[in-house]
Amino acid sequence: xxxxxxxxxxxxxxxxxxxxxxxxxxxxxxxxxxxxxxxxxxxxxxxxxxxxxxxxxxxxxxxxxxxxxxxxxxxxxxxxxxxxxxxxxxxxxxxxxxxxxxxxxxxxxxxxxxxxxxxxxxxxxxxxxxxxxxxxxxxxxxxxxxxxxxxxxxxxxxxxxxxxxxxxxxxxxxxxxxxxxxxxxxxxxxxxxxxxxxxxxxxxxxxxxxxxxxxxxxxxxxxxxxxxxxxxxxxxxxxxxxxxxxxxxxxxxxxxxxxxxxxxxxxxxxxxxxxxxxxxxxxxxxxxxxxxxxxxxxxxxxxxxxxxxxxxxxxxxxxxxxxxxxx
Amino acid sequence: xxxxxxxxxxxxxxxxxxxxxxxxxxxxxxxxxxxxxxxxxxxxxxxxxxxxxxxxxxxxxxxxxxxxxxxxxxxxxxxxxxxxxxxxxxxxxxxxxxxxxxxxxxxxxxxxxxxxxxxxxxxxxxxxxxxxxxxxxxxxxxxxxxxxxxxxxxxxxxxxxxxxxxxxxxxxxxxxxxxxxxxxxxxxxxxxxxxxxxxxxxxxxxxxxxxxxxxxxxxxxxxxxxxxxxxxxxxxxxxxxxxxxxxxxxxxxxxxxxxxxxxxxxxxxxxxxxxxxxxxxxxxxxxxxxxxxxxxxxxxxxxxxxxxxxxxxxxxxxxxxxxxxxxxxxxxxxxxxxxxxxxxxxxxxxxxxxx
Ligand SMILES: Cc1ncc(C[n+]2csc(CCOP(=O)(O)OP(=O)(O)O)c2C)c(N)n1
Numbered sequence: 001x002x003x004x005x006x007x008x009x010x011x012x013x014x015x016x017x018x019x020x021x022x023x024x025x026x027x028x029x030x031x032x033x034x035x036x037x038x039x040x041x042x043x044x045x046x047x048x049x050x051x052x053x054x055x056x057x058x059x060x061x062x063x064x065x066x067x068x069x070x071x072x073x074x075x076x077x078x079x080x081x082x083x084x085x086x087x088x089x090x091x092x093x094x095x096x097x098x099x100x101x102x103x104x105x106x107x108x109x110x111x112x113x114x115x116x117x118x119x120x121x122x123x124x125x126x127x128x129x130x131x132x133x134x135x136x137x138x139x140x141x142x143x144x145x146x147x148x149x150x151x152x153x154x155x156x157x158x159x160x161x162x163x164x165x166x167x168x169x170x171x172x173x174x175x176x177x178x179x180x181x182x183x184x185x186x187x188x189x190x191x192x193x194x195x196x197x198x199x200x201x202x203x204x205x206x207x208x209x210x211x212x213x214x215x216x217x218x219x220x221x222x223x224x225x226x227x228x229x230x231x232x233x234x235x236x237x238x239x240x241x242x243x244x245x246x247x248x249x250x251x252x253x254x255x256x257x258x259x260x261x262x263x264x265x266x267x268x269x270x271x272x273x274x275x276x277x278x279x280x281x282x283x284x285x286x287x288x289x290x291x292x293x294x295x296x297x298x299x300x301x302x303x304x305x306x307x308x309x310x311x312x313x314x315x316x317x318x319x320x321x322x323x324x325x326x327x
Numbered sequence: 328x329x330x331x332x333x334x335x336x337x338x339x340x341x342x343x344x345x346x347x348x349x350x351x352x353x354x355x356x357x358x359x360x361x362x363x364x365x366x367x368x369x370x371x372x373x374x375x376x377x378x379x380x381x382x383x384x385x386x387x388x389x390x391x392x393x394x395x396x397x398x399x400x401x402x403x404x405x406x407x408x409x410x411x412x413x414x415x416x417x418x419x420x421x422x423x424x425x426x427x428x429x430x431x432x433x434x435x436x437x438x439x440x441x442x443x444x445x446x447x448x449x450x451x452x453x454x455x456x457x458x459x460x461x462x463x464x465x466x467x468x469x470x471x472x473x474x475x476x477x478x479x480x481x482x483x484x485x486x487x488x489x490x491x492x493x494x495x496x497x498x499x500x501x502x503x504x505x506x507x508x509x510x511x512x513x514x515x516x517x518x519x520x521x522x523x524x525x526x527x528x529x530x531x532x533x534x535x536x537x538x539x540x541x542x543x544x545x546x547x548x549x550x551x552x553x554x555x556x557x558x559x560x561x562x563x564x565x566x567x568x569x570x571x572x573x574x575x576x577x578x579x580x581x582x583x584x585x586x587x588x589x590x591x592x593x594x595x596x597x598x599x600x601x602x603x604x605x606x607x608x609x610x611x612x613x614x615x616x617x618x619x620x621x622x623x624x625x626x627x628x629x630x631x632x633x634x635x636x637x638x639x640x641x642x643x644x645x646x647x648x649x650x651x652x653x654x655x656x657x658x659x660x661x662x663x664x665x666x667x668x669x670x671x672x673x674x675x676x677x678x679x680x681x682x
Binding site for chain 1: 461487495
């Protein structure tokens with residue numbers, strides 16, 4: 001049966017189906033129970049699975065993540081919701097010093113199969129500190145996997161894969177895309193593998209690498225530049241930020257000879273630098289132009305009257321494309 | 328101020344007739360365990376001085392707190408030690424060989440014996456307390472009768488994680504025992520400057536859980552309080568906060584000089600003379616006819632042999648290989664780390680490098 005879901009519905013369905021299948025899966029966080037999550041990602045799950053499996057916790061990120069670490073070490077599969085990415089910092093210590101390291105510290109005796117889900121990214125007219133994209137913090141820490149879907153189909157498949165992953169996964173949900181559009185999502189359970197990118201648009205002149213909400217900006221730019229200038233862009237959705245899909249990056253660059261990276265995170269020490277580094281290592285001689293980054297700026301994400309000026313736009317991406325192809 | 332619960336006075340007498348005291352064999356084991364870990368501790372300090380071990384965190388003076396609490400545990404229970412609680416870990420079944428390995432800088436020193444849930448020593452202060460809430464919560468949800476015991480110091484009670492752990496444990500009634508060894512100092516900062524609350528035990532009231540302040544150099548008080556806390560946990564009544572008043576005779580670590588911040592010689596001598604945990608149990612057991620000098624010298628000789636054997640085993644433990652650092656980061660290694668590993672282990676290019 002064909003049905004179309006929003007990303008948030010796809011995410012709910014992934015948790016619902018996994019909870020039905022595996023009684024070890026539990027959800028925990030602030031307002032995830034009765035309220036069903038501030039974005040309704042956990043809507044109706046409390047009614048369905050009870051208060052032992054969908055837990056409204058005290059407002060305490062270190063407590064939530066730290067307790068989830070213990071739960072995961074002792075046989076359960078916690079899926080934690082952090083209300084907004086910028087509120088993860090009180091729990092950051094628990095993520096980087098403990099969730100990420102437990103397997104290592106215990107030489108494989110204990111591990112932490114947990115998922116930390118959190119909305120991230122700008123473009124939602126949110127108050128201060130509701131719009132950050134600091135995926136680099138987590139990509140920098142060995143022991144974590146970092147995933148960011150760009151559409152409902154991938155969101156469901158990646159989240160199921162994340163819940164089945166034996167390692168802790170930071171699951172970044174682009175807030176702007178939660179309800180932006182609907183897409184056909186299969187009813188059955190399926191997995192989108194972590195660590196695998198996807199070519200969403202084939203092209204010959206230049207590769208654009210993006211993820212999350214920026215994927216759509218990149219795609220929009222690609223469409224327009226093709227129409228207006230006849231430049232054919234290949235758009236690659238990285239989907240996983242750590243570990244990166246090197247083969248997909250390199251293959252695409254070998255084919256097109258030019259690349260840009262689009263991300264809304266700050267430019268300096270953002271993942272764009274890492275992707276360019278991979279291209280340097282593996283495909284330098286295929287390059288006809290330096291690889292450009294179209295990114296957010298090295299400033300705090302501003303409040304929403306000028307939020308759009310912070311974010312890469314299709315226009316900025318198109319100028320980047322033109323500079324690269326005319327280099 | 329909450330009263331200080333004491334069973335055995337520093338003079339080695341029972342404060343009052345008391346029900347539920349450990350049986351004679353357990354009492355003897357208590358003394359033996361305390362003697363063993365004190366020897367272990369002193370040996371470790373010497374090894375550090377000889378350069379055979381890295382920086383080490385001693386615990387002498389805190390034996391009753393660690394030994395008494397760990398002896399109350401059952402095999403399936405979870406133990407979350409800090410860097411100072413290896414006595415507790417040893418008593419709960421960690422091998423001395425592993426503890427030596429840990430302080431000698433081997434990652435394998437953190438491996439817990441099979442069927443015992445002994446966590447690696449936790450270095451960031453107070454962070455393990457929330458994990459002990461989580462494992463206890465999981466035990467409860469899975470109907471397993473196990474408690475999780477988290478050790479921490481007085482300094483840890485200033486951290487947010489202390490509060491979050493107690494709050495979570497109270498809300499979800501997890502079978503967690505929070506065991507604070509209040510040794511009066513967090514490195515150089517005395518408790519009065521750490522906290523305006525007079526005691527740590529009183530803070531339990533804020534979470535509506537029981538808080539007990541005990542003489543941490545009185546192993547009977549420690550053991551009985553732990554037994555109570557475990558019983559409550561098993562009965563579904565949730566967590567307990569225990570504040571054990573004790574003192575560490577020596578430095579914070581072998582890299583620290585306590586003379587800089589406390590009247591080291593006088594204070595340590597005072598505690599040693601007046602409140603030593605081993606001495607009071609020894610006196611008590613002697614009066615009961617359960618212990619004497621001969622037993623003690625026999626035991627110490629035997630313990631020395633065991634410690635030396637553990638040390639020999641640790642020192643001849645196969646040296647970790649550089650590539651071991653790449654193991655156990657993920658269930659399956661990532662391509663990034665795997666390539667870096669190859670880089671590390673490939674023989675260095677000799678060309679052009681002068682010998
Ligand atoms: C989060 C954190 N901050 C600072 C330190 C450095 N540090 C190590 S031990 C210590 C004092 C801890 O005192 P306490 O909790 O009373 O335990 P004790 O060492 O007395 O057993 C400090 C500040 C640390 N390990 N972790």
